[in-house]
Amino acid sequence: MRTKPIEIGVLMTLSVVVIADGIALASTWKERMRALESGGFEILLGVLLAVFTYVYWRREPGEDWDNSHGAIYVAAAFGILCGYVLLMPHLGYLLSTLLAVTAYMRGLANYRWVSSIAFATVFAVGSAWFWAKLIIVLPQGILPWPEL
Amino acid sequence: MELLFEGIAAALTFENLIYAFVGCLIGTLVGVLPGIGATSSVAILFPFTTYLPPTGMIITLAAIYYGAMYGGSTTAILVNVPGEISAVVTALDGHKMTKKGRPGPALAIAAIVSFMAGIVGATLIAILGPPMARLALVFGPAEYLGLGLFSLTAIAALSGPSLIRGAIVAIVGMVLVSVGYDDSANFGRLTFGSETLLQGFSIVPVMIGLFGVGEVLRLYEEHAGTPEAPKKIGKLMPNREELRDGLAAGGRATVLAFPLGLLPGMLPSVTSFLSYSIEKQRSKTPEKFGEGAIEGVASAEAANNAAAMSNLLPLMALGIPTGPTMALILAALTVYGLIPGPMLFTVHADFTWTVIGSFFIANVILVVLNLPLVGLWARITTIPQGILSPVILTICLVGSFSIRSSLFDVWVTVIFGLLGWALSRANWPLAPLVLAYVLGPLIERSARQVIELSPLLLFERPIFWGFLVMAGISIWFTRRMWKTAKGKIEQE
Numbered sequence: 001m002r003t004k005p006i007e008i009g010v011l012m013t014l015s016v017v018v019i020a021d022g023i024a025l026a027s028t029w030k031e032r033m034r035a036l037e038s039g040g041f042e043i044l045l046g047v048l049l050a051v052f053t054y055v056y057w058r059r060e061p062g063e064d065w066d067n068s069h070g071a072i073y074v075a076a077a078f079g080i081l082c083g084y085v086l087l088m089p090h091l092g093y094l095l096s097t098l099l100a101v102t103a104y105m106r107g108l109a110n111y112r113w114v115s116s117i118a119f120a121t122v123f124a125v126g127s128a129w130f131w132a133k134l135i136i137v138l139p140q141g142i143l144p145w146p147e148l
Numbered sequence: 149m150e151l152l153f154e155g156i157a158a159a160l161t162f163e164n165l166i167y168a169f170v171g172c173l174i175g176t177l178v179g180v181l182p183g184i185g186a187t188s189s190v191a192i193l194f195p196f197t198t199y200l201p202p203t204g205m206i207i208t209l210a211a212i213y214y215g216a217m218y219g220g221s222t223t224a225i226l227v228n229v230p231g232e233i234s235a236v237v238t239a240l241d242g243h244k245m246t247k248k249g250r251p252g253p254a255l256a257i258a259a260i261v262s263f264m265a266g267i268v269g270a271t272l273i274a275i276l277g278p279p280m281a282r283l284a285l286v287f288g289p290a291e292y293l294g295l296g297l298f299s300l301t302a303i304a305a306l307s308g309p310s311l312i313r314g315a316i317v318a319i320v321g322m323v324l325v326s327v328g329y330d331d332s333a334n335f336g337r338l339t340f341g342s343e344t345l346l347q348g349f350s351i352v353p354v355m356i357g358l359f360g361v362g363e364v365l366r367l368y369e370e371h372a373g374t375p376e377a378p379k380k381i382g383k384l385m386p387n388r389e390e391l392r393d394g395l396a397a398g399g400r401a402t403v404l405a406f407p408l409g410l411l412p413g414m415l416p417s418v419t420s421f422l423s424y425s426i427e428k429q430r431s432k433t434p435e436k437f438g439e440g441a442i443e444g445v446a447s448a449e450a451a452n453n454a455a456a457m458s459n460l461l462p463l464m465a466l467g468i469p470t471g472p473t474m475a476l477i478l479a480a481l482t483v484y485g486l487i488p489g490p491m492l493f494t495v496h497a498d499f500t501w502t503v504i505g506s507f508f509i510a511n512v513i514l515v516v517l518n519l520p521l522v523g524l525w526a527r528i529t530t531i532p533q534g535i536l537s538p539v540i541l542t543i544c545l546v547g548s549f550s551i552r553s554s555l556f557d558v559w560v561t562v563i564f565g566l567l568g569w570a571l572s573r574a575n576w577p578l579a580p581l582v583l584a585y586v587l588g589p590l591i592e593r594s595a596r597q598v599i600e601l602s603p604l605l606l607f608e609r610p611i612f613w614g615f616l617v618m619a620g621i622s623i624w625f626t627r628r629m630w631k632t633a634k635g636k637i638e639q640e
Contacts, residue, residue: 003574011316018323021338028335037596038333042326049319056312063574070369077368078566081361081541085558093546101538108368109534123539127546134199136550 004062011053019046076108092141093131097124152274155501159207159509164502167204168510171211172517178212179219180525181536182229186456187473188363189216191355192540194476195547202484203499207506209480210460213473214510217416217456218262218518219525221449225254226378227529233417234452237424241437241444251378253386254445255522259515260391261398261450266511268402269457273464274504277493280465284489287466289597290606294615296591299412299468300584301619305626306413307577314580317571321584322591324349332596344556351479351585353548353557354564355472358578360544361565364537366572376530381522390442397427397443398450405451409458413622415471415579416455423451457507464488464500467590472582479586 019042025032026039084100091099101120105111111119131138132146158164178189190213197205197212217234224235225242238258245254287295304314327338328348339345386394401423408414408422427447428437437444460477462468467488469475481488492500518525548561571578598605606612 007574011320014320014323018338021340025333025335025337032333032335034333034596035335037599038330038335038337041592041595042323042337045319045323045326049316049323052312052316052319056316060310060312065574070371073368073371074365074569077365077537078562081562081565084541085545085555085562088545088558089555097542101542104538104541105534108537109532111534119535120538123542127542131546131550134196136546137553138546138549139555 002062003065004057007062008053008057011049011056015046015049015053017046018049019043022046073108077104080104080107088141089139090141092143093138094124094128094143094145095141097127151497151501152504155274155503155505156508157505158498158502159505164203164207164506165509167200167207168211168506169513169517171208172215172510172513175212175215175217176219176222176514176518176521176525177215177528179216180222180528181219181531181540182223182227182529182533183367184216184363184540185220185230185235185359186213186216187471188359189213189219190473190476191352191359192543192547194352194355194480195550197480198483198551202486203502205480205483206477206499206503207510209477210503210507211510211513213456213477214262214266214453214514217452218259218514221258221262221452222255222518222522222525223529225258225445226251226526227376229529234415234420234448236417237420237448238445238452240424240448241439241441244438244440245442245445246378248440249378249382250440251526252382252384252522253390253442255381256384256519257386257390257394257398257442257446258449259519261394261401261446262453263511263515264395264398265402265405265450265453266457266514267508269406269454270504270507270511272406273457273461273507276461277465277500277504280461281490281493284466286611288609289594289601290609290612291615292590293594293598294609294612295466295468296587296594298615298619298622299470300580300587300591302411302622302626303413303470303583304580305623306415306418307579308575309630311623311627313575314577317576317578318580318584321581322588324354324581325585325588326592347552347554347556349560349564350551350557351475351582352551353560354585355476355582356544356548357561357564358568358582359472360547361541361561362568362572362578364540364544365565365569367533367537369569369573371533378526381526384519384522386442394442394446398446400427401447401450402454405454406458409455409470410461411622412462412468412470412583413579414455414459416452416459419451419455420448423447460507464492469583469586472579475582475586 022039022042026036029036080100080103084096087096098120101123102116105116129146175189178184193212197208200208220235221238224230224239225246228239228243230236230239242254300318304318305311307314329346330337336346404423405419408419424444424447427443428434459470459474462470463474463478469478486496545558548557551557
């Protein structure tokens with residue numbers, strides 16, 4: 001898959017957004033001190049980004065992104081990571097870590113259920129205790145252990 | 149000199165020794181994990197050092213950095229899995245030596261020349277630091293603007309064969325750092341009305357994402373199995389001839405790499421490649437390189453460490469980070485309101501000389517610690533990725549959460565992790581993005597000050613123009629360098 005069209009699209013969109021935000025800020029110069037400089041700097045960045053992106057589009061060869069089997073693993077790993085962060089405030093560090101580590105070990109590394117759960121439990125409990133000793137306060141959720 | 153000896157004495161207090169020892173130990177421990185390089189190690193472990201006092205924090209961070217670099221070379225030599233680009237050069241000959249049943253001498257020479265380069269580097273920092281910091285006294289906004297532009301240009305040019313890609317990534321970094329509340333205009337930039345975005349993207353979660361999470365996603369993509377380490381390390385010390393050749397090559401690499409490391413963008417990886425290729429060119433037996441030449445290991449490792457040391461000099465004296473790890477150490481200094489420059493060598497002299505003293509101590513600890521423990525490090529390199537990766541991801545998330553107890557920072561880490569993976573997958577450099585994060589505000593602030601004073605001021609400041617000329621030279625030089633490298637690869 002050629003990534004260049006996607007890259008150009010993302011960069012051009014970003015430059016348009018930055019320029020638009022810069023113009024919006026600079027246009028408030030009558031009400032806000034230094035709005036012109038602050039917005040002007042944004043506009044400058046947006047314009048430079050657009051110019052360099054144009055040069056990149058015209059002059060540089062793009063990369064071929066081979067859709068290897070590994071991309072599925074990345075998608076799965078990223079999905080579990082998002083689930084982990086989403087669950088953490090609700091379930092707390094201990095339970096969400098247990099679930100996430102189990103999912104990683106079982107789902108992505110093909111460890112047996114028993115081994116995955118056993119390691120995840122030891123790691124979740126041990127690390128929760130260790131963070132508490134370092135006085136790092138993590139989301140407690142439904143299982144507030146260890147209490148600080 | 150007196151101040152240096154006082155610094156070494158202060159670094160030898162029990163508390164500071166513990167910081168240096170623990171930093172070296174943990175740094176090596178994380179550095180030997182296959183696929184995790186020195187920058188990733190510092191990024192992952194950085195948040196946990198914020199609980200220490202300022203001196204302890206910088207001593208620990210610097211020790212983690214050296215430890216991780218040493219650990220990276222151990223993994224490269226034993227299992228041929230370099231954690232980052234600088235260790236690729238070490239792996240070329242180091243792993244060949246392992247395959248020939250001689251991992252011991254490769255590890256030993258790596259440790260010896262690293263120590264040697266580290267000590268020379270620390271001495272030169274002590275000698276050159278104060279005069280360089282005094283230079284900063286003549287710097288006004290125009291000079292800082294020039295220095296910022298030069299640093300960013302050099303990094304964009306050096307970070308890969310494409311200058312355009314480097315420049316685009318640097319601008320994207322400057323855009324990302326401008327997200328959030330702008331104190332001077334009393335207004336949020338690029339926040340789109342979101343109150344959460346007003347706090348901006350802090351550099352630590354960004355770095356943990358790019359170099360920690362991004363690295364783990366890459367490991368999942370490669371789906372690497374358990375690396376095979378040699379069962380026996382065997383005899384550790386190289387023979388007399390190897391020691392002589394290794395030390396000579398290490399000495400030459402140190403002399404070359406230290407001044408190069410002062411330049412922005414001259415990361416240890418670049419100096420390692422340069423030293424290795426020069427050593428190969430001057431060798432009477434260049435055919436030995438890549439087949440297990442001890443000079444290859446020595447030149448790469450010495451250059452790596454000398455440049456890592458000299459990278460600290462512009463950071464401490466001028467506040468200019470030359471690479472991503474230095475950007476993190478700068479962030480650590482600013483956590484405690486320590487502004488690099490002349491003040492660091494005058495008002496905070498106790499702190500600075502203790503830290504410089506600790507560089508010597510950390511180098512000694514590394515040799516004393518690592519050579520006897522080499523068997524243990526070899527076993528750690530064989531921890532399966534399937535167990536390692538979720539553990540590292542958890543540490544990354546906890547680290548970014550612990551900075552401000554904010555879930556927003558955790559999401560920043562996750563998103564930047566994906567961005568880091570995608571950028572390196574598509575061969576976009578990461579270093580300019582991180583450096584723009586630090587240099588962007590400096591450039592903007594200086595440019596605004598110049599405009600407020602008078603733009604004509606620039607014409608009266610020769611140092612500003614000097615930096616612009618240096619920026620031009622760095623672009624010309626790096627284009628030539630990449631072209632030559634490309635030609636050689638095509639030839640071979």
